[in-house]
Amino acid sequence: MPANIPLLNDSATGATADQGLPAGTPAFSPLYQQIKALILQSLQSGEWKPSTAIPSEQELATRYRVSQGTVRKAIDELAAENLVVRRQGKGTFVATHAERHTQYRFLRLVPEGGEHTHEGPAARRIIDCKRTRAAADVARALSLRAGDAVLQVRRVLSFAGIPTILEDLWLPGGPFKGLTAERLNNYDGAMYALFETEFGVRMVRAEEKIKAVLPDPEQRELLHIGAYAPLLSVERIAYTYNDLPMELRRGLYLTDTHYYRNALN
Amino acid sequence: MPANIPLLNDSATGATADQGLPAGTPAFSPLYQQIKALILQSLQSGEWKPSTAIPSEQELATRYRVSQGTVRKAIDELAAENLVVRRQGKGTFVATHAERHTQYRFLRLVPEGGEHTHEGPAARRIIDCKRTRAAADVARALSLRAGDAVLQVRRVLSFAGIPTILEDLWLPGGPFKGLTAERLNNYDGAMYALFETEFGVRMVRAEEKIKAVLPDPEQRELLHIGAYAPLLSVERIAYTYNDLPMELRRGLYLTDTHYYRNALN
DNA sequence: CAGTGGTCTAGACCACTGG
DNA sequence: CAGTGGTCTAGACCACTGC
Numbered sequence: 001m002p003a004n005i006p007l008l009n010d011s012a013t014g015a016t017a018d019q020g021l022p023a024g025t026p027a028f029s030p031l032y033q034q035i036k037a038l039i040l041q042s043l044q045s046g047e048w049k050p051s052t053a054i055p056s057e058q059e060l061a062t063r064y065r066v067s068q069g070t071v072r073k074a075i076d077e078l079a080a081e082n083l084v085v086r087r088q089g090k091g092t093f094v095a096t097h098a099e100r101h102t103q104y105r106f107l108r109l110v111p112e113g114g115e116h117t118h119e120g121p122a123a124r125r126i127i128d129c130k131r132t133r134a135a136a137d138v139a140r141a142l143s144l145r146a147g148d149a150v151l152q153v154r155r156v157l158s159f160a161g162i163p164t165i166l167e168d169l170w171l172p173g174g175p176f177k178g179l180t181a182e183r184l185n186n187y188d189g190a191m192y193a194l195f196e197t198e199f200g201v202r203m204v205r206a207e208e209k210i211k212a213v214l215p216d217p218e219q220r221e222l223l224h225i226g227a228y229a230p231l232l233s234v235e236r237i238a239y240t241y242n243d244l245p246m247e248l249r250r251g252l253y254l255t256d257t258h259y260y261r262n263a264l265n
Numbered sequence: 266m267p268a269n270i271p272l273l274n275d276s277a278t279g280a281t282a283d284q285g286l287p288a289g290t291p292a293f294s295p296l297y298q299q300i301k302a303l304i305l306q307s308l309q310s311g312e313w314k315p316s317t318a319i320p321s322e323q324e325l326a327t328r329y330r331v332s333q334g335t336v337r338k339a340i341d342e343l344a345a346e347n348l349v350v351r352r353q354g355k356g357t358f359v360a361t362h363a364e365r366h367t368q369y370r371f372l373r374l375v376p377e378g379g380e381h382t383h384e385g386p387a388a389r390r391i392i393d394c395k396r397t398r399a400a401a402d403v404a405r406a407l408s409l410r411a412g413d414a415v416l417q418v419r420r421v422l423s424f425a426g427i428p429t430i431l432e433d434l435w436l437p438g439g440p441f442k443g444l445t446a447e448r449l450n451n452y453d454g455a456m457y458a459l460f461e462t463e464f465g466v467r468m469v470r471a472e473e474k475i476k477a478v479l480p481d482p483e484q485r486e487l488l489h490i491g492a493y494a495p496l497l498s499v500e501r502i503a504y505t506y507n508d509l510p511m512e513l514r515r516g517l518y519l520t521d522t523h524y525y526r527n528a529l530n
Numbered sequence: 531c532a533g534t535g536g537t538c539t540a541g542a543c544c545a546c547t548g549g
Numbered sequence: 550c551a552g553t554g555g556t557c558t559a560g561a562c563c564a565c566t567g568c
Contacts (some may be wrong), residue, residue, distance in 0.1 A: 025284075030536075030537060030538090031537075031538070032537075032538085038550065053553095056552075056553060056554080057553080057554070058552090058553085066538080066539090067538065067539045068539090068540090069537095069538065069539065069540085070537080070538060070539080072554085072555090073537085073538090075554095077299075080345075081530060082530055086555090087546090087547085087553085087554080088545065088546050088547080088553070088554045088555065089545070089546035089547035089548080089552080089553055089554065089555095090546080090547055090548085090552095090553065090554080091547095091552090091553060091554075092553090092554075105529075106529045108527075108529075146423060205528070205529060205530050206528075206529040207526070207527070207528050207529070208526070208527045208528075209523070209524040209525070209526060209530060210497065210520075210524060210527065211497065211517075211520035211523035211524050212476065212477040212478070212495035212496050212497045212520050212524075213477070213495050213520075214495050216495065217292050228479065229492050229498070230477035230478050230479050230495040231477050231495070232475065232476065232477045232497075233477075236529075236539065253477075255475075255476035255477050255478075257475040258418060260474070260475035260476070261472070261473070262373075262472070262473045262475065262527055263470070263471075263472050264370075264371045264373075264470060264471040264472065264473060264501075265345060265347055265470050295555080296541080296555060296556075296557070297555090297556075297557085318534095321533075321534060322534080322535070323533090323534085331557080331558090332557060332558045332559070334556095334557065334558065334559085335556080335557060335558080337535085337536090338556085340535095343554090351535065351536090352534085352535080352565090352566085353534070353535045353536065353564070353565050353566080354533080354534055354536095354564070354565035354566035354567080355533095355535080355565080355566055355567085356533065356534060356535075357534090357535075375545065406568090441533090508561095511566090
């Protein structure tokens with residue numbers, strides 16, 4: 001349990017009490033940012049598990065020796081980043097991919113007709129799941145060295161019986177040691193939920209690069225399409241805490257009956 | 266100038282003083298939400314023009330007879346929605362598309378190599394700009410009736426001399442009365458900036474539907490591409506205040522040297 | 531320097547949840 | 550009912566901007 005002391009920037013005593021704070025942290029920042037960082041550490045270290053409640057604001061305020069308002073502002077930011085979820089009257093909970101509501105948080109493909117909602121779990125077919133060595137591009141995306149052990153998965157998702165998504169995934173070998181096709185097949189839920197519960201890896205944000213492409217022969221066969229069927233190419237890098245990349249995913253989306261939905265603010 | 270009174274929910278007096286509030290507003294909401302709505306009205310009505318400062322928090326607090334903290338929370342939300350921009354020591358400013366920094370706020374296409382930044386203003390070529398009547402799909406997108414007057418624009422954007430984007434736009438005829446190809450050509454800046462300064466229409470958010478398509482012959486010619494060049498089809502509906510749709514835009518993006526960048530949270 | 535937004539506190543009360 | 554997050558206030562002080 002880290003610093004229970006008014007932390008940095010203590011103007012009255014002049015004490016620069018940075019015990020418990022990770023080295024390399026910029027030495028000057030608002031109190032609530034420091035509190036946020038401390039809470040982040042606890043989330044990251046697994047002190048509070050996904051879908052469980054974190055201590056109440058009052059509790060955290062006394063633990064960190066700050067006012068409730070300061071804790072509140074820290075949690076506000078964490079909630080805005082979808083790392084925790086507030087529920088009035090109940091508490092603040094560690095966000096998870098394991099609940100129906102946040103299940104397909106990163107999937108932007110929705111059916112052409114029905115707005116606002118996905119059409120439930122897709123039919124998944126694992127085509128391949130093997131340990132290999134990271135090629136240069138994969139290594140760069142995952143902040144590994146070329147040749148490092150990675151897990152590679154290929155699968156097809158079908159909606160209403162129609163193969164719609166072909167995905168290749170690369171996962172760093174270390175954190176995902178022990179992942180097999182069987183475990184992927186047996187798990188009833190989203191892949192990111194499995195990553196959470198089985199490997200303790202929480203995907204927190206992601207970035208996608210989207211292009212339009214044509215399929216190669218192998219892809220054509222897997223998606224049951226012709227040579228000139230245009231496809232959405234979606235390359236995603238998903239990150240855990242601390243902007244650590246934990247997954248590279250290359251998806252091909254068939255957009256005859258679906259589209260990629262994006263909100264711009 | 267609307268209600269200068271503690272507004273609704275006044276528990277002490279029991280007075281439901283809703284003078285000045287628009288009808289149809291749900292009768293019960295936090296004070297700061299009501300303040301936010303009032304500020305929104307002033308933004309919308311043009312009381313404060315884009316890129317100018319709105320009154321200080323203290324000023325608004327006395328105007329609305331609430332504490333500064335309450336005004337602050339209202340403005341916080343407006344800032345989070347990119348409707349205003351806070352600048353410490355200077356004030357809070359009405360957001361605009363007219364500044365370099367926020368120029369291409371809605372354009373997600375970035376060059377393959379250089380991350381984080383667009384490559385400066387594209388070369389624009391207006392192909393067509395005419396008044397027509399809204400087809401059914403256009404009317405639906407813009408909340409008009411089929412046959413209503415709309416302005417239709419077609420243009421090509423080129424990066425480094427290469428035609429990369431072909432766009433068709435539809436604008437409601439009323440608000441954009443007087444828009445011509447010449448005015449579009451003569452204006453030095455983003456299209457949304459022109460909409461702001463010349464027509465008083467501020468685009469506040471947008472939604473995009475993305476698919477992969479092949480070009481038709483006309484599109485092929487305009488983009489100098491072959492029959493089987495896959496393209497990103499980006500259909501955007503842009504909204505002003507109050508979720509009022511003000512533009513339908515259908516873009517075709519060439520993604521050989523560029524990609525559509527999206528951040529998922 | 532005065533004026534602005536940004537942080538922090540302490541305390542009151544409200545709204546919602548669950549036992 | 551007690552406990553939680555949500556709202557609101559009043560006041561102090563800090564950090565930044567521009568004159």
